[in-house]
Amino acid sequence: MVGGGFYGAHIAAFLARRLPSVALLEREPSLLTRASYNNQARVHGRYHYPRSILTSLRSRRNYPRFLADFPDAIDRSFTKLYAVARRQSKVTAGQFAEFCHRIGAPLKPAAKAMVARFDADLVEAVFEVEESAFDARALAVAVQASMASAGVQVCMGTTARAVSPGGARRLCVRWGEAPGECTDADWVVACTYAGLNDLLADSGLPLVPLVHELTEIALVEAPAALKGLGVTVMDGPFWSAMPFPAAGVHSLSHVRYTPHARWNDGGVDGHPVRGDDVMRRLPGSQAPHMQRDAARYLPELAAARYLRSLWEVKTILPRSDVDDSRPILARAVAGAPGLVTVLGAKIDSVYDVEEALTGMVDSEESS
Amino acid sequence: MTADLFVSVVAPVHNPGSLLAPFVAETVQVLQHAFRHFELIVVDDGSQSVERATWDAILSSHDGVRVLRLSREFGEEQAIAAGLDSAIGDFVVTMSPGADPPALIPALVQRARDGADVVLGVKRTRAGDPWWLRAGAGLFYWYTRRMMRLDLPANATHFRCLSRQALNALNKLRETGSRLRVFSSYIGYASAAYVYDPVGQTLRSRSRTPGEAVSVALAMVLDNTAHPLRVASLLGVAAALLNLAYAVYVLVVYAMRADVAPGWATMSLTSAAQFFFLSIILAVLCEYVGRLPKRFGSEPGYYVRDERSSAVLLREDRPNVVSEP
Numbered sequence: 001m002v003g004g005g006f007y008g009a010h011i012a013a014f015l016a017r018r019l020p021s022v023a024l025l026e027r028e029p030s031l032l033t034r035a036s037y038n039n040q041a042r043v044h045g046r047y048h049y050p051r052s053i054l055t056s057l058r059s060r061r062n063y064p065r066f067l068a069d070f071p072d073a074i075d076r077s078f079t080k081l082y083a084v085a086r087r088q089s090k091v092t093a094g095q096f097a098e099f100c101h102r103i104g105a106p107l108k109p110a111a112k113a114m115v116a117r118f119d120a121d122l123v124e125a126v127f128e129v130e131e132s133a134f135d136a137r138a139l140a141v142a143v144q145a146s147m148a149s150a151g152v153q154v155c156m157g158t159t160a161r162a163v164s165p166g167g168a169r170r171l172c173v174r175w176g177e178a179p180g181e182c183t184d185a186d187w188v189v190a191c192t193y194a195g196l197n198d199l200l201a202d203s204g205l206p207l208v209p210l211v212h213e214l215t216e217i218a219l220v221e222a223p224a225a226l227k228g229l230g231v232t233v234m235d236g237p238f239w240s241a242m243p244f245p246a247a248g249v250h251s252l253s254h255v256r257y258t259p260h261a262r263w264n265d266g267g268v269d270g271h272p273v274r275g276d277d278v279m280r281r282l283p284g285s286q287a288p289h290m291q292r293d294a295a296r297y298l299p300e301l302a303a304a305r306y307l308r309s310l311w312e313v314k315t316i317l318p319r320s321d322v323d324d325s326r327p328i329l330a331r332a333v334a335g336a337p338g339l340v341t342v343l344g345a346k347i348d349s350v351y352d353v354e355e356a357l358t359g360m361v362d363s364e365e366s367s
Numbered sequence: 368m369t370a371d372l373f374v375s376v377v378a379p380v381h382n383p384g385s386l387l388a389p390f391v392a393e394t395v396q397v398l399q400h401a402f403r404h405f406e407l408i409v410v411d412d413g414s415q416s417v418e419r420a421t422w423d424a425i426l427s428s429h430d431g432v433r434v435l436r437l438s439r440e441f442g443e444e445q446a447i448a449a450g451l452d453s454a455i456g457d458f459v460v461t462m463s464p465g466a467d468p469p470a471l472i473p474a475l476v477q478r479a480r481d482g483a484d485v486v487l488g489v490k491r492t493r494a495g496d497p498w499w500l501r502a503g504a505g506l507f508y509w510y511t512r513r514m515m516r517l518d519l520p521a522n523a524t525h526f527r528c529l530s531r532q533a534l535n536a537l538n539k540l541r542e543t544g545s546r547l548r549v550f551s552s553y554i555g556y557a558s559a560a561y562v563y564d565p566v567g568q569t570l571r572s573r574s575r576t577p578g579e580a581v582s583v584a585l586a587m588v589l590d591n592t593a594h595p596l597r598v599a600s601l602l603g604v605a606a607a608l609l610n611l612a613y614a615v616y617v618l619v620v621y622a623m624r625a626d627v628a629p630g631w632a633t634m635s636l637t638s639a640a641q642f643f644f645l646s647i648i649l650a651v652l653c654e655y656v657g658r659l660p661k662r663f664g665s666e667p668g669y670y671v672r673d674e675r676s677s678a679v680l681l682r683e684d685r686p687n688v689v690s691e692p
Contacts, residue, residue: 087452088671121538237453237674256433261678283430288404292373293455296535 008191009143016150027159032140038312045131066348073138093125135245194313218287275313375456379446401473413440483559484533488526603650614639
């Protein structure tokens with residue numbers, strides 16, 4: 001397994017119960033420090049994709065399972081509100097309620113006192129929903145424990161540089177310059193998210209068409225009255241403020257201001273762009289933008305105190321660009337039998353990857 | 368310069384042609400020098416002539432620019448309203464690109480920061496306007512001042528600056544667009560006039576659309592506008608005036624001539640007076656009825672086609688030190 005994010009670690013433990021021995025390589029000094037940590041920490045209920053029924057339906061099955069599997073990492077204590085913007089929203093309050101009703105997602109009108117906190121001119125309706133946040137640190141502890149019990153050999157601070165066919169087994173993963181610094185394996189699962197194509201490129205393998213975004217999520221100290229509250233404003237260039245359990249603060253993200261730049265692995269103007277390079281030259285923060293816009297809808301947010309920003313390269317498949325869905329990617333790489341790429345997505349979609357990998361591994365292991 | 372000040376600029380354009388890119392470049396440069404945080408919201412009021420590539424070039428070369436494209440042409444006031452609806456700044460400046468010089472934005476904002484919640488740009492002179500426009504403007508300001516009790520600075524333009532507080536009050540009013548000029552004063556915050564000289568014509572081109580088949584045109588007119596009603600009310604006023612004149616004529620004839628048939632003057636006066644009042648009442652009713660759909664209709668004043676933001680990759684950090692405006 002290349003990559004020790006949530007997907008990588010969880011799937012490594014999963015595979016270790018099916019394969020004789022599994023090793024995990026992670027270049028950072030600890031698990032779940034990159035995209036698994038640098039995000040909204042939202043365990044998506046089914047509310048977020050009113051324009052993609054499929055994603056919502058899949059989530060219906062995964063969401064409760066995730067909550068049950070990681071009870072210590074889940075924060076369900078806060079009140080979760082979804083507000084529908086009155087102007088320039090892509091759904092109306094009626095459509096949103098109808099959508100939730102259709103997919104069976106719990107939804108009820110928010111209490112009057114809650115509604116009164118929003119600007120009535122900008123917000124059409126406010127609903128109370130069931131959603132939760134996860135604590136990436138507690139998740140790391142949980143997956144570390146499950147890897148230990150499954151017997152996964154974990155190699156931190158180890159960067160997989162290239163994967164090539166051959167060696168004692170089907171594939172050989174090189175993680176250092178010296179002759180012995182490589183590991184032979186029958187299966188290699190590349191779970192490096194934004195760095196997926198970097199690994200493929202350095203291995204001389206065909207790239208997966210991916211779109212990358214440099215994203216910024218602001219961490220703020222919310223005013224006392226907001227502490228137990230998570231708010232999402234739908235559906236268009238709007239925002240979300242919700243508890244970020246791993247740091248005990250609130251995260252603030254904005255559809256318009258969280259993405260800073262976008263590129264694909266073809267590069268910009270013919271110059272290849274690597275996520276690592278982008279992360280080394282961060283642009284100015286747009287946290288003031290997020291806070292000002294959010295405070296228009298929920299005035300008390302103006303009193304939030306900005307702490308710092310989480311920067312990360314977010315990667316999606318070009319297909320989900322248009323319709324908001326987040327299809328997951330687990331597929332074999334042509335030209336390198338045994339190499340599988342996995343692209344992380346919503347955190348509870350990891351179970352879909354499990355299924356896909358089970359199919360691939362079992363069919364070959366039994367033959 | 369206050370470190371944390373955020374300024375939004377709303378600039379409506381319609382078929383701006385080749386002047387668009389220089390305008391954006393100049394405005395962004397001014398904003399970058401004067402303010403730590405800013406956004407330039409270019410509202411494309413249904414332009415036919417701006418290619419997507421033009422927007423791409425603008426968005427990839429300037430930071431802090433947003434383009435809001437409306438689905439068709441809604442008029443400059445609605446375009447500004449759309450921009451105001453999504454502006455996030457502590458102070459929001461509206462301007463007519465081309466006419467209003469971007470270099471004056473910092474001074475305008477400074478006026479607002481000095482305590483005026485609404486700063487209205489005022490043209491120094493109307494010398495360039497045709498006589499009928501000047502006369503009409505004079506009448507309009509006289510009317511608003513005397514009849515509506517609103518003290519609008521004469522010759523106000525779209526170049527204005529609103530504080531967040533004033534803008535929030537403004538946004539609470541329905542159909543902001545068509546009443547923007549009036550309600551900037553109506554909401555009653557401290558306001559100030561900022562006198563300046565526009566530098567040129569606005570970037571809006573007023574191209575006439577070719578006429579369509581009469582029946583289609585009729586249907587569209589009747590569905591969408593109260594203008595025929597307005598014409599009817601004008602006719603009513605005209606008829607009232609004619610009846611008034613006729614009444615005078617009857618009185619004069621009655622006084623001057625001896626051979627008037629008995630009862631003619633009474634009958635004529637009665638009917639003239641009745642038609643006078645009828646016409647006036649009809650005209651007033653027409654005006655009110657014509658406003659009903661606007662006041663109570665729930666349709667938005669504009670529709671947004673799409674929205675895009677600057678995506679400048681790997682740019683050098685914006686300097687944190689900025690010069691005094």
